[in-house]
Amino acid sequence: xxxxxxxxxxxxxxTRKGRRGRPPKSEGPSGxxxxxxxxxxxxxxxxxxxxxxxxxxxxxxxxxxxxxxxYFGTKLGLFDAVFKRRAEILNAERLASLDAYALKAGxxxxxxxxxxxxxxxxxxxxxxxxxxxxxxxxLISQANANPVWGGETMARYFDDVIRRLIExxxxxxxxxxxxxxxxxxxxxxxxxxxTLGETGRLDRLSNGLCRSGDLRLAYANMAxxxxxxxxxxxxxx
Amino acid sequence: xxxxxxxxxxxxxxTRKGRRGRPPKSEGPSGxxxxxxxxxxxxxxxxxxxxxxxxxxxxxxxxxxxxxxxYFGTKLGLFDAVFKRRAEILNAERLASLDAYALKAGxxxxxxxxxxxxxxxxxxxxxxxxxxxxxxxxLISQANANPVWGGETMARYFDDVIRRLIExxxxxxxxxxxxxxxxxxxxxxxxxxxTLGETGRLDRLSNGLCRSGDLRLAYANMAxxxxxxxxxxxxxx
DNA sequence: GTCTATAAGATGATAGAC
DNA sequence: GTCTATCATCTTATAGAC
Numbered sequence: 001x002x003x004x005x006x007x008x009x010x011x012x013x014x015t016r017k018g019r020r021g022r023p024p025k026s027e028g029p030s031g032x033x034x035x036x037x038x039x040x041x042x043x044x045x046x047x048x049x050x051x052x053x054x055x056x057x058x059x060x061x062x063x064x065x066x067x068x069x070x071y072f073g074t075k076l077g078l079f080d081a082v083f084k085r086r087a088e089i090l091n092a093e094r095l096a097s098l099d100a101y102a103l104k105a106g107x108x109x110x111x112x113x114x115x116x117x118x119x120x121x122x123x124x125x126x127x128x129x130x131x132x133x134x135x136x137x138x139l140i141s142q143a144n145a146n147p148v149w150g151g152e153t154m155a156r157y158f159d160d161v162i163r164r165l166i167e168x169x170x171x172x173x174x175x176x177x178x179x180x181x182x183x184x185x186x187x188x189x190x191x192x193x194x195t196l197g198e199t200g201r202l203d204r205l206s207n208g209l210c211r212s213g214d215l216r217l218a219y220a221n222m223a224x225x226x227x228x229x230x231x232x233x234x235x236x237x
Numbered sequence: 238x239x240x241x242x243x244x245x246x247x248x249x250x251x252t253r254k255g256r257r258g259r260p261p262k263s264e265g266p267s268g269x270x271x272x273x274x275x276x277x278x279x280x281x282x283x284x285x286x287x288x289x290x291x292x293x294x295x296x297x298x299x300x301x302x303x304x305x306x307x308y309f310g311t312k313l314g315l316f317d318a319v320f321k322r323r324a325e326i327l328n329a330e331r332l333a334s335l336d337a338y339a340l341k342a343g344x345x346x347x348x349x350x351x352x353x354x355x356x357x358x359x360x361x362x363x364x365x366x367x368x369x370x371x372x373x374x375x376l377i378s379q380a381n382a383n384p385v386w387g388g389e390t391m392a393r394y395f396d397d398v399i400r401r402l403i404e405x406x407x408x409x410x411x412x413x414x415x416x417x418x419x420x421x422x423x424x425x426x427x428x429x430x431x432t433l434g435e436t437g438r439l440d441r442l443s444n445g446l447c448r449s450g451d452l453r454l455a456y457a458n459m460a461x462x463x464x465x466x467x468x469x470x471x472x473x474x
Numbered sequence: 475g476t477c478t479a480t481a482a483g484a485t486g487a488t489a490g491a492c
Numbered sequence: 493g494t495c496t497a498t499c500a501t502c503t504t505a506t507a508g509a510c
Contacts, residue, residue, distance in 0.1 A: 032475080045387050051287035053503065064477055069505065071475095091403065136386045144438070145382040147375045148283050151438040162442060182443040187428040189438075193382065194427030201381070201388040201426075204438040205399060206419040210347035221420040233458060234464030269493080290485060303494050308489065308493095477510080483506065492495080 033071045036061050038132055041082045045138040049079050083143070086136045089159040093121040094161045102168055109172035113228035115136035115188065118165050119219045122196070126215045134198065141197035144189070162189075167232060184233040188226040195222060241321050270308045273298050275369055278319045282375040285317050320380070323373045330358040331398045339405055346409035348464035352425070356456045359433070363452045371435065378434035381426070390457040401427075406467060413471035421470040425463040432459060 002032050039061040043052040054075050058065040072078040101117035102109065125133040143150050166181055173181070202212045212218065276298040280289040291312055292390035295302040309315040339346065362370040380387050403418055410418070431454050439449045449455065 006293070007385055048287060050285060054505090055503075065504080066478085066506080068475060075504070105410050141382045141384075142379070145378045145434050145436070146427050147378075149437050150434070151436040151441060154438055155441055159442060168286075178443070179446050180458075182439060182447045183455070184462060185442075186431065186439045186449075186455075187459060187462045190429065190431030191424040191427035194423065197384055197387070199382070199388040201386050201391055202419060202423045204388060205396060206390050206415070209416050210419045210423070212423075217407055218420070218423075221417075221470060222424060224469050225421060225424045228465040228469030229462035232461050291487085292485075302486080303488080303496085304494060312486065475510105477508105479507090479509100481506080482504095485501080486499105487501105488499085489497090491493085 002223045017188060018130075030060075030064065032067070035067060036063065036071060036078070037082055037085060038133045040078050041085075041132060041135045041139065044079060044082060045135040045142070048142065049076075054078070082136075083139065083153065083157065086133065090121060090125070091158065091161050094118060095164060097121055097163055098161075098168060099104070109168060109229045111169060111172050112223055114165065114172050115223045115226050115230075116219075118161075122192075123215050123219050137196040139196065141193050173230060173234045175228075180233045180236070181230075184230045185228075187229055188222075191222050191226060195219070242337050245264065248398045269298075269300065269304070273300065273308060273315070274319055274322060276314050278322075278369060278376065281316060281319060282372040282379070285379065286313075291315075319373075320376065320390065320394065327358060327362070328395065328398050331355060332401060334358055335398075335401055335405060346405060347458055348406060348409050348467045351402065351405045351409050352460045352463055352467075353456075355398075356429070356460060358434075359429075360456050374433040375435065378430050381430045410467060410471045413467075417470045417473070418467075421467045424466055425459075428459050428463065432456070448456060 037056065040052070040057045043056055044062065054068050057078070058068055068075075068078060072081055097117045097120045098114070101113055105113055122137070122175050126137060140154075143153050146153075162185070166185055169185070170176060170178075170181055195212070197213075198212045200212055202210050273294065277289070277294045280293055280297065291302045291305055294315070295305055305312075305315060309318055334354045334357045335351070335430070338350055342350055365375060377391075380390050383390075399422070403422055406422070407413060407415075408419055430450075432449070435449050437449055439447045
């Protein structure tokens with residue numbers, strides 16, 4: 001599994017050795033630290049924090065372990081850096097998407113509309129963001145299921161957006177009790193988490209009838225399902 | 238390599254160190270291998286397969302690491318044994334619960350009824366099964382989110398019950414397309430997974446308004462939410 | 475920034491005594 | 493069944509050369 005690859009050793013670092021100054025801000029890993037983050041993101045998303053050693057990351061990235069410590073201090077520092085990197089992008093876009101929808105809908109907010117706006121950036125990054133974003137989503141999925149640090153981590157990075165989501169859903173469902181709104185969100189959150197994982201379980205269960213990789217359909221169905229769920233939970237006395 | 242069959246029940250009367258006969262209370266582990274399974278279940282559910290060492294389990298159980306190898310062969314063998322132990326109990330009860338409901342309801346199956354019957358054993362074990370069952374549920378929750386072995390593991394242990402669930406939902410929702418039934422189940426499965434985890438995230442997010450530990454309410458809300466979702470997804474042309 | 479070398483300890487697993 | 497002793501390997505992390 002982690003055999004020393006004689007090709008990646010010399011070849012990998014060599015290609016970026018003579019670089020000077022800031023790397024160009026374009027696609028692909030824009031520097032060694034970004035490359036390390038990409039590799040770590042991939043491996044962490046598959047095997048978890050404890051299932052990946054810094055040697056695994058270093059070997060796969062074609063650098064030495066000492067370099068990871070130079071950039072990120074400890075293994076946990078590397079993990080946190082991976083988690084943080086895309087969270088900021090994602091949160092900004094989801095807030096913007098929700099705000100844009102609220103502005104457009106005016107007084108005619110619907111649960112479907114709010115939820116779709118919330119999910120929209122996930123669809124787009126999942127479809128066009130390349131493998132890095134898919135790995136990141138799988139990582140979030142596992143974080144949300146983790147009983148030790150999951151709750152705290154998810155809260156730290158994503159609560160702002162969630163609170164805005166619930167705020168808009170409250171407007172879309174006049175008279176709803178807060179308690180029901182939260183319980184309904186809990187169900188939506190679970191569905192979202194499972195979708196982000198793309199574990200292929202649905203494909204197998206349905207004998208190929210459904211493909212978890214069909215993100216556009218997955219999110220459209222989720223919005224429809226969850227909107228009905230919110231209405232059912234929130235429309236009672 | 239003479240490995241005892243873990244299924245064969247308590248091997249003999251003298252199970253613990255200086256002890257003779259059965260442990261006084263029928264509550265606790267009924268033998269050393271069961272004790273090891275309980276400890277492993279607890280630790281694996283919190284830190285994952287790679288986050289727990291054989292030594293961690295041995296120390297916590299008060300036995301030597303060699304004994305774990307004697308009973309379970311490898312670390313992975315121990316993990317599998319943990320996973321399998323309660324799966325069989327759970328599956329039998331969920332199938333029985335679904336069958337009982339189908340018999341009682343006759344031609345008047347409803348999505349709420351089917352889903353509630355499916356969830357019922359989870360409520361009961363979660364409330365009355367002690368910490369072991371809670372740990373087990375947390376373990377399932379993480380398995381379902383795992384992109385590497387999660388899909389395969391969940392399918393191996395739980396597909397029979399899921400297929401029966403979908404079969405009954407198909408009867409409760411005449412005219413539904415299979416594809417929509419599977420997508421709807423996907424959303425229910427996600428909500429269930431998050432609930433099983435009991436990560437405390439909802440408690441924090443709602444400022445204590447909702448308690449994830451209130452299983453009866455959690456599952457009642459889930460059944461209502463999901464039933465509406467199934468109707469919304471399956472009631473289209 | 476990147477590597478070499480290495481410390482200091484943890485890990486999964488086995489052989490064999492009792 | 494249970495423990496003692498041990499091994500070969502892998503782990504995170506640091507110091508220092510270039």
